[in-house]
Amino acid sequence: IENFQYKGNSLFLDDVELKSLAHQFGTPLIVLSEKRINNNYLKIKSAFSKHFRHFKVHYALKANSNPAVISILRRLGAGADAANPNEAEIAMYSGISPDNIIMTGNNLSYNDLKRALEMNIKINFDDVNQMNILKNELPDIISFRINPGYGNGEFTGIKTAGPSSKFGIPMNEALNGYRTALNAGVKKFGIHMMAGSNNLDPGYFYELSGIFAGIIKTINNELGISFDFIDIGGGFGVPYKNEAALDINETARLIAMALDGIMDSNPDAEIIIEPGRYLVADAGIALATVTDLKNYGRSIAGTDLGMNILIRPALYGAVHEIICINKNDDKLFNYDITGQICENTDFTGLNVKLPGLEPGDILGIMNAGAYVSSMSSNYNSLSRAAEVLISDDNVHLIKKRDDIRDIINNTFIPGHLL
Numbered sequence: 001i002e003n004f005q006y007k008g009n010s011l012f013l014d015d016v017e018l019k020s021l022a023h024q025f026g027t028p029l030i031v032l033s034e035k036r037i038n039n040n041y042l043k044i045k046s047a048f049s050k051h052f053r054h055f056k057v058h059y060a061l062k063a064n065s066n067p068a069v070i071s072i073l074r075r076l077g078a079g080a081d082a083a084n085p086n087e088a089e090i091a092m093y094s095g096i097s098p099d100n101i102i103m104t105g106n107n108l109s110y111n112d113l114k115r116a117l118e119m120n121i122k123i124n125f126d127d128v129n130q131m132n133i134l135k136n137e138l139p140d141i142i143s144f145r146i147n148p149g150y151g152n153g154e155f156t157g158i159k160t161a162g163p164s165s166k167f168g169i170p171m172n173e174a175l176n177g178y179r180t181a182l183n184a185g186v187k188k189f190g191i192h193m194m195a196g197s198n199n200l201d202p203g204y205f206y207e208l209s210g211i212f213a214g215i216i217k218t219i220n221n222e223l224g225i226s227f228d229f230i231d232i233g234g235g236f237g238v239p240y241k242n243e244a245a246l247d248i249n250e251t252a253r254l255i256a257m258a259l260d261g262i263m264d265s266n267p268d269a270e271i272i273i274e275p276g277r278y279l280v281a282d283a284g285i286a287l288a289t290v291t292d293l294k295n296y297g298r299s300i301a302g303t304d305l306g307m308n309i310l311i312r313p314a315l316y317g318a319v320h321e322i323i324c325i326n327k328n329d330d331k332l333f334n335y336d337i338t339g340q341i342c343e344n345t346d347f348t349g350l351n352v353k354l355p356g357l358e359p360g361d362i363l364g365i366m367n368a369g370a371y372v373s374s375m376s377s378n379y380n381s382l383s384r385a386a387e388v389l390i391s392d393d394n395v396h397l398i399k400k401r402d403d404i405r406d407i408i409n410n411t412f413i414p415g416h417l418l
């Protein structure tokens with residue numbers, strides 16, 4: 001990734017020495033590049049804008065919901081994909097207007113849906129029942145999340161469509177839902193799908209969009225409605241293991257080709273994508289300090305960054321590239337990289353090739369901009385990582401490390417136990 005560069009033995013991100021940030025802010029630390037987020041946004045935006053007259057990027061907040069990150073994307077023109085009313089509130093707090101927020105949730109409560117209505121944001125209903133809970137308070141625009149019966153993701157855990165998926169509804173059920181809404185006097189409609197995350201093959205997006213186009217056409221014909229927005233979800237992948245990057249221009253071209261046949265029957269439709277990972281993953285690196293080295297049959301490098309901060313390896317078997325940011329030797333050794341958590345699944349990398357390590361060395365975990373901070377926890381009562389943003393030559397703290405007070409703060413000891 002061009003934003004990262006070794007100068008001698010020391011790794012720089014956008015000309016800022018990472019070692020000095022680790023010393024200044026401590027570790028575990030997540031460092032993000034504003035420049036890289038900008039570039040990622042412009043790349044995906046321009047790829048699709050070439051093909052669609054009305055086109056919009058809604059950033060999927062779940063990838064990284066730090067208000068500074070959201071604000072970067074808001075300034076570039078992005079809207080938000082929120083998973084629930086809390087994410088919608090963070091989007092608004094970050095300056096995104098309600099008409100640029102769409103909530104796509106799963107198993108939301110009446111109160112959740114009511115809050116979304118009050119915020120005046122759009123909703124992709126995950127089920128017809130989810131719409132029906134609102135009875136006669138329906139929003140102006142009704143949209144359903146379709147399960148196209150097909151989907152793909154890097155791991156089964158992040159495949160979000162297909163026969164065994166908990167998300168969305170099949171076309172026939174959606175037909176019932178749109179019909180109910182029509183009968184209730186609704187005049188505007190949207191449609192949504194999100195079939196899986198971290199896909200690197202443009203051909204997959206073509207196939208998926210073709211299936212979705214077929215569903216859209218059927219609904220157009222059966223009910224005589226056309227859509228105001230067509231939201232094809234996210235899922236645009238980034239390489240974690242040296243794979244070739246997703247060709248986003250080719251992906252956009254193929255998606256446009258697959259959707260071509262439905263543009264006439266939906267002349268006013270805005271085409272929406274909801275990328276999360278693509279915008280922020282490779283803009284972030286997580287820094288961990290080596291705290292102990294063990295070699296009793298297995299060479300283990302212990303660090304201060306464990307599965308409470310990076311859960312993806314333990315959860316999915318995900319692989320993140322790990323490098324030493326203060327050593328750049330050619331002679332490499334094999335290490336399993338672990339954290340401080342009391343679980344044997346606590347590793348950030350297995351069989352990682354690194355220069356000979358000593359306590360105090362600092363490791364950099366790549367692709368830490370997405371689904372790292374947002375999936376972190378205080379397990380073992382450890383702090384989450386602090387986060388900093390590198391902007392044009394300035395470094396900004398965008399999330400302070402929580403301390404033990406923050407962790408205790410929301411708990412109470414009942415009087416009789418004092």
Ligand code: LLP
Nearest residue numbers: 060104194197198234235274275276277371
């Ligand atoms: N829209 C909806 C409705 C979603 O559910 C998701 C992700 C996205 C957009 C953004 O997907 P992306 O462009 O980032 O692939 N925690 C997992 C990823 C789960 C993604 C679930 N939904 C991971 O760490 O890989």
